[in-house]
Amino acid sequence: MKQYLELCNRIIDEGTWIENERTGKRCLTVINADLVYNVENNEFPLITTRKSFWKAAIAEMLGYIRGFDNAADFRKLGAKTWDANANDNLAWLNNPHRKGQDDMGRVYGVQGRAWSKPDGGTIDQLKKIVDNLKKGVDDRGEILSFYNPGEFHMGCLRPCMHTHNFSLLGDTLYLNSFQRSCDVPLGLNFNQVQVFTLLALIAQITGKKPGQAYHKIVNAHIYEDQLDLMRDVQLKREPFGPASLSINPDIKSLEDLETWVTMDDFEVSNYQHHDAIKYPFSV
Ligand SMILES: Nc1nc(=O)c2c([nH]1)NC[C@@H]1CN(c3ccc(C(=O)N[C@@H](CCC(=O)O)C(=O)O)cc3)CN21
Numbered sequence: 001m002k003q004y005l006e007l008c009n010r011i012i013d014e015g016t017w018i019e020n021e022r023t024g025k026r027c028l029t030v031i032n033a034d035l036v037y038n039v040e041n042n043e044f045p046l047i048t049t050r051k052s053f054w055k056a057a058i059a060e061m062l063g064y065i066r067g068f069d070n071a072a073d074f075r076k077l078g079a080k081t082w083d084a085n086a087n088d089n090l091a092w093l094n095n096p097h098r099k100g101q102d103d104m105g106r107v108y109g110v111q112g113r114a115w116s117k118p119d120g121g122t123i124d125q126l127k128k129i130v131d132n133l134k135k136g137v138d139d140r141g142e143i144l145s146f147y148n149p150g151e152f153h154m155g156c157l158r159p160c161m162h163t164h165n166f167s168l169l170g171d172t173l174y175l176n177s178f179q180r181s182c183d184v185p186l187g188l189n190f191n192q193v194q195v196f197t198l199l200a201l202i203a204q205i206t207g208k209k210p211g212q213a214y215h216k217i218v219n220a221h222i223y224e225d226q227l228d229l230m231r232d233v234q235l236k237r238e239p240f241g242p243a244s245l246s247i248n249p250d251i252k253s254l255e256d257l258e259t260w261v262t263m264d265d266f267e268v269s270n271y272q273h274h275d276a277i278k279y280p281f282s283v
C-alpha cells in the first residue's frame, strides 16, 4: 500500500501534464515506477484507501490465461472491464477486423496462447512455460509476451501489462512483469492484484514456492478528470494493514485454470478498506 501511495503522491508532486491523443484527455505523468509484491509471505497488495473489486481483477487475469478474445466471456467470469474498449471505441468499431459485438480482437491472452507463426500454426507461450517450470527448467526465456506489433491493427487496444517473465532459483519462482502504460487510479488497482495472483497461481500449478513479484511501470499517469478525487479524497485517507489471499489448493494444473476454476476459488481475509470511489474511465 505504501508504494502505491508514494507513486500517487509522486505523480501529484512531480508529474508533467501530457496531452493524450487517443482519449483526448490530459494526463499528469511520471516515467518509471518499480513495485515489489511479497508473494512468499502472502502480502496481497490490495488498495485499502478505497474498496477494491479484486475479484474482477482476478477474473480478468484468468480470462487472459484462457486466451479469451471476447468481452462477454470476461463478463461471465466476473469482469466487465473490457465492455467499453470492445464496444465504445469508435476507431475499433470502424475496424474491419472487428468480428462484432464484444469482440476484442487479437489482444492479450490470444497472443499468450495462440501467437500466429508466419509459417503457419500458433505458439502457446503459457503452456511451454508451465511445462518447463514443472520439470524444474528455467531456460532464461520463460517469457509470456502479449506485445505483437504485427497484429496491433487486429485488436481493440495494445496490451498495457505486456510481458511476464518467470524465473526459477532452486524451487522458488519469481516473476518480473512489465507495463508500458498505467492508469494509476483505476488500472493499477487491478494490475497489482494480477501480478501477485499470476505468480501465486503459476507457482501453485508447477509445484514451486512463490518468491517476489517485481512490477515495472514505464508511463504512470492520472487522467485530468481523476485528479481531484485522488488528491482530495483518496490520498486524505489513512491506509489499513495488508490483506491475504487464499487460493483453492485443488487447482493443480493449467487445465484446471482453463476449465472449472471460478472466482469462488479465491478468498481474501483481513481486508479492511475505506468506501468505494468511482473514478472516471477513459475509452
Ligand atoms: N483508461 C483505461 N484504464 C484502464 O485501467 C484500462 C483501460 N483503459 N482499458 C483496458 C483495461 C480495462 N481495465 C479496467 C476497466 C475498468 C475498471 C473499473 O471500472 N473499475 C472500477 C469498478 C470495477 C467493478 O465494479 O468491477 C473500480 O472502482 O475499480 C478497472 C480496470 C484496465 N484497463
Ligand SMILES: O=c1ccn([C@H]2C[C@H](O)[C@@H](COP(=O)(O)O)O2)c(=O)[nH]1
Residues within 6 Å of the ligand: 022, 157, 158, 160, 161, 181, 182, 183, 184, 186, 187, 188, 191
Ligand atoms: O491493464 C491495464 C490496461 C490498461 N491500462 C490503462 C493505461 C492507459 O490509461 C490505458 C491504455 O491507453 P494507451 O493509450 O493504450 O496507453 O489503459 C492500465 O492501467 N492497465
